[in-house]
Amino acid sequence: DTGVSQNPRHKITKRGQNVTFRCDPISEHNRLYWYRQTLGQGPEFLTYFQNEAQLEKSRLLSDRFSAERPKGSFSTLEIQRTEQGDSAMYLCASNLGQGATEAFFGQGTRLTVV
Amino acid sequence: GESVGLHLPTLSVQEGDNSIINCAYSNSASDYFIWYKQESGKGPQFIIDIRSNMDKRQGQRVTVLLNKTVKHLSLQIAATQPGDSAVYFCAENTAAGNKLTFGGGTRVLVKP
Numbered sequence: 109d110t111g112v113s114q115n116p117r118h119k120i121t122k123r124g125q126n127v128t129f130r131c132d133p134i135s136e137h138n139r140l141y142w143y144r145q146t147l148g149q150g151p152e153f154l155t156y157f158q159n160e161a162q163l164e165k166s167r168l169l170s171d172r173f174s175a176e177r178p179k180g181s182f183s184t185l186e187i188q189r190t191e192q193g194d195s196a197m198y199l200c201a202s203n204l205g206q207g208a209t210e211a212f213f214g215q216g217t218r219l220t221v222v
Numbered sequence: 223g224e225s226v227g228l229h230l231p232t233l234s235v236q237e238g239d240n241s242i243i244n245c246a247y248s249n250s251a252s253d254y255f256i257w258y259k260q261e262s263g264k265g266p267q268f269i270i271d272i273r274s275n276m277d278k279r280q281g282q283r284v285t286v287l288l289n290k291t292v293k294h295l296s297l298q299i300a301a302t303q304p305g306d307s308a309v310y311f312c313a314e315n316t317a318a319g320n321k322l323t324f325g326g327g328t329r330v331l332v333k334p
Binding site: 112141148149150151152153156163164199201210211212213214215216218 | 256258263264265266267268271311313320321322323324325326327
């Protein structure tokens with residue numbers, strides 16, 4: 109499968125715990141995006157990377173959220189001290205970079221905070 | 223702030239009929255628009271795109287129309303099939319392509 113891969117597909121965690129998600133983009137893609145999607149809503153932009161550099165962060169990305177892409181390939185999104193409001197689908201997308209306006213999405217990680 | 227939105231949250235259509243999904247956008251700086259299809263439990267899947275210098279683009283069974291005067295775009299699906307049942311999102315981007323901004327989605331239900 110050469111598409112965007114996300115792991116795990118589902119995560120249930122207790123409030124206050126930390127969680128980490130992984131995204132493996134399409135191999136030749138320079139840009140990697142994280143989005144959050146709640147039920148019935150469109151995906152909301154969180155942050156994006158150009159190679160290993162994190163170039164933009166949304167105001168939605170509180171200080172409990174951190175994303176990394178250390179080698180410019182896969183990325184991780186960590187949420188510390190999870191809250192029930194963090195329950196959502198976390199989507200990763202990638203593309204070839206500037207000028208490539210379309211993005212290819214993974215299947216997402218469904219987070220449920222209980 | 224700038225936003226992309228949809229007029230109809232749910233659209234029921236008879237199998238074989240044509241579907242039209244509408245979307246309004248407010249960011250006049252956007253010059254690239256995309257329609258995505260999202261099935262339950264899956265990520266958004268690209269359907270068709272259009273640049274702001276065009277007013278119509280056709281794909282296989284799908285057509286996107288762009289009216290920049292009223293900041294409106296639509297997705298037409300010809301001969302709607304059960305496999306077309308999904309939530310459809312419009313999204314916008316700029317030429318720099320930094321990020322997509324999505325609307326709230328329209329659910330299409332295809333009746334047999």
